[in-house]
Amino acid sequence: MNQLPLTVRRSIELMGLFFLGWIIVLASDLLAPLLMAFFISIMLLPLYRFLVRRKLPDGLAIGVSLLLMAVVVGLIVWFFSSQISSLITDFPVIQKNVTNHLTALSSWVSTKTPFSTQEQLQIINDQSSKVLNYAGGMLSGAATSVTGIFIFLGLLPIYIFLMLFYKNLLLRFVFFWFPTENHEKVEEGMREMEVIIKSYLFGLLIQVSYMTVLLGGILLILGIKHALLIGVIFAFLNLIPYVGALLGNLIGVLLTLASSPELGPIFIVLGTITAVQFLDNNILMPRIVGSKVKINALATIVGVLVGGELAGISGMFLSLPIIAVLKVVFDRSEQFKQWGVLFGEERPNRSPMEVPALREKDEVVQDQLERENEIDPTDRSSKV
Known part of the structure; x- marks a missing residue:
């Protein structure tokens, strides 16, 4: 396929994406x-x-x-x-x-x-x-x-x-798809995918637990009715990036509005959710999940919306781990490396229009970008 003209290869890739979405x-x-x-x-x-x-x-x-x-x-x-x-x-x-x-x-x-x-x-x-x-x-x-x-x-x-x-x-089936000389790279990719999936999903499980306890506990202390219900609903909806937090705020406000004859508790709920979410996004979640693979905000939002359109709520929940796995695969494939760059957060400080080295698929340049964006190397010590 590498011998085909560039326009033909790109056309085949786009057609493949279309048929994949259709399937x-x-x-x-x-x-x-x-x-x-x-x-x-x-x-x-x-x-x-x-x-x-x-x-x-x-x-x-x-x-x-x-x-x-x-x-x-x-x-x-x-x-x-x-x-x-x-x-x-x-x-x-x-x-x-x-x-x-x-x-x-x-x-x-x-x-x-x-x-x-x-x-x-x-x-x-x-x-x-x-x-x-x-x-x-x-x-x-x-x-x-x-x-x-x-x-x-x-x-x-x-x-x-x-x-x-x-x-x-x-696993044997997967290795059969690749020539022997690529098996080492395939093994490395599968180990990295396991680490990423486990760290991400275990991180989400921990996040749901502490968000329910933290948000529900604070609201309970402040005298908000159905505080634990608001906490658990927001914790689960918060698993859906960006969209879930908005829905969680809306449901929290509606529950508070329906349970209280006054408007004051609504501002308490919104203020508490904002404070807890700030703590979660900037302190707790980065330390729990770490920075094994960073997906940029644009790819995250588009992935969540596309996942929801293709497969409903389950598609929205699964969109981020799927994108993370795809990024690992794309980063290790010369043919699809550009898609890994599109999904990643290795943002150059200077424009490729000014620095020709940024236009190339150079491993040294990629390592430098990862260091600049504080993306940690993945722990490959786990066993598949």
């Missing part, structure tokens, strides 16, 4: 549990290896790992459902507060616009009818959606078990 859209129901199982199996590798070193058979070691994962997930579901139950218990108070807020808003609108209270009610009723019709259309496919979720949850542990059980077979 992902058509097979999203199949690929989503497979990708999720792949990343979870990477997370379970340390526990699986520990049990194997204790002379447990492969099947039993994988089963114990899955059982512990199920216990953790069960505790999360129990905690979330208990907070939802508390919210449902307060529903009469919430309904009263919402009515008071709507009445106050209606009075304010009457003083600022020519719409009377009756006209406002008519507009609200019209919009409510449209919303109900839209909701009815969504509910018509609810049975299919619920079935899809159960299929997803049913396939996930099966895929995880089989990926761990056939780990060595899958």
Whole structure:
């Protein structure tokens, strides 16, 4: 392929991206549990290896790992459902507060616009009818959606078990794709991918825990109702870069507005979320996840939006680890190295228009850029 003209090679790459996106859209129901199982199996590798070193058979070691994962997930579901139950218990108070807020808003609108209270009610009723019709259309496919979720949850542990059980077979399959002289580079890339995936996903798990405790605890001390529910919702939504934080703020405000007859708690919630998020983004998360591979903000936002468009919520959650894995692959391929540069955060201080060396795929220049941008070398000591 290197002997083809440059324009032909680039055209083939773009066509490949198009068909790859098309395949992902058509097979999203199949690929989503497979990708999720792949990343979870990477997370379970340390526990699986520990049990194997204790002379447990492969099947039993994988089963114990899955059982512990199920216990953790069960505790999360129990905690979330208990907070939802508390919210449902307060529903009469919430309904009263919402009515008071709507009445106050209606009075304010009457003083600022020519719409009377009756006209406002008519507009609200019209919009409510449209919303109900839209909701009815969504509910018509609810049975299919619920079935899809159960299929997803049913396939996930099966895929995880089989990926761990056939780990060595899958690795051999990967090596067969490459000539012998490239096997050392392939091994290095796979070790680096494992380190990146584990550090990123374990970092997210730790982040959800301390964000729930920190944000929920502070709001609880400040007297905000449903503080822990706001904390856990924001912690999970914050896993979706940029978009999730915005949704978390919005849901936190709505829960506070519905639970309180006053507006003061809203500013307390927004201020607390801002302070906790600043602490998380600038101090805690960089120390936990580290800087194994840095993805620039543009690639992150576009990746999240494209992932959401292709595969929904699961695509948004999986977008960053997938981009990180792709960057590792692209950085080690002469043919696709430019895509690794596009995803990375190795930003030159000077323009390639002025410095010709920045136009080349030079390893020395790349190492210099990584040092300038404080990108640490990846620990390759782990075993695949």
